[in-house]
Amino acid sequence: MQTFEFKQDSSLDMLQEQEAKTILIVDDEAIIRDLCSKALKGYRILEAANGNDALAMFDKHSVDVILTDVMMPGMNGIELLKRLKEREPTLVVIVMTGYAEKDIILNALRADADDFITKPLNLLQLKTAVDKALVKKAMKEEIASLRAMDRFKTSFLSLVSHKFRTPITSISLFLQNLAAGVYDPQDPTFKQYLPMMYEESCYLEYLVADLLAFSKVMDAGSTLRFTACDLKEIIVKVVAESRDASRKAQIETAFDLEEVQPVSLDREKISFALRQVIDNAFKFSTEPGRVTISLRKGGDDIVIVVSDTGIGISREELPKVFEKFYQVDAERTGQIRGFGLGLFYAREFVKLHNGTISIGSEIGRGTNVTITLPASSR
Secondary structure, three states, X not given: OOOOOOOHHHHHHHHHHHHOOEXXXXXXXXXXHHHXXXXXXXXXXXXXXXXXXXXXXXXXXXXXXXXXXOOOOXXXXXXXXXXXXXXXXXXXXXXXXXXXXXXXXXXXXXXXXXXXXXXXXXXXXXXXXXXXXXXXXXXXXXXXXXHHHHHHHHHHHHHHHHHHHHHHHHHHHHHHHHHOOOOOOOOHHXXXXXXXXXXXXXXXXXXXXXXXXXXXXXXXXXXXXXEEEOHHHHHHHXXXXXXXXXXXXOEEEEEEEOOOOOEEEEHHHHHHHHHHHHHHHHHOOOOOEEEEEEEEEXXXXXXXXXXXXXXXXXXXXXXXXXXXXXXXXXOOOOOOOOOOOHHXXXXXXXXXXXXXXXXXXXXXXXXXXXXXXXXXXX
């Protein structure tokens, strides 16, 4: 395996940049954005001149605190605040305003503003407000995490129980009938059920392996361990190890992989994300079929596209595919295998790398999944 070396000071800068908190400054006045940026040295600063640009930037980057003006052309700061809170309730938003009207303040409070700064800005007050906001965000996230974990535990245990019950029941009934002498080993019915029971036992093994994988993922949390990664090598390895790919011999695998420079990534998390996307491509493809995986450099990004000729996803279901426990069930059987967590964690891990993941699909015409990762640390 080829190894790549980086200078120690470059690696240190990269680590510090990854650990820095990110502040998004939203104001239609460039001079205000520039002054705020200079006052907030030590943070990773993003800037947007209006609400729409701010939403686009928020969707693409991991942001810790939003500092927004109220009066802006197009979408005002209050509407931006509402939309941001819908996307991420634990986000901390500081509102800057030169207006002291009671209605503006009440509207901002109703939209869950976390703090106010009046214009003209006091730079020391600004720095203090951001520091307090980060402490508040940490507390919000901890409370939300505890609540979410409790809900997750209840839902997950219920789902695991349901997923295991069906194969265990089938195997148990078969063995009970066999012990009671119901089946004759030479009976055609016995020969029919035996491979079915083998499939059920393989499925149990599959579920256990998935449980261990998700347990490892959840233990790792949001900590990133960066190493120089060859994405082409990772993709080929993921396909070679895919259980769904090995089970479908009539699904052709096509690679279109450009040579790209090694990228600083968390190998385990990106491999996990790619595995979920590639496994799904094979899982939901009917034989004969084709899965195409491409890798290319596009500007400042690296783009990975996984396309299949499978059953596709309806327009109504597309917005839900990244939700926890959600599973596409085009045939309405209620027997989709797995836990419905793969794409949820795939998106989380891609976002941790300041990347994006999107899905395009039509029923009967296959699915395209696009993963975009920064070609260098941001």
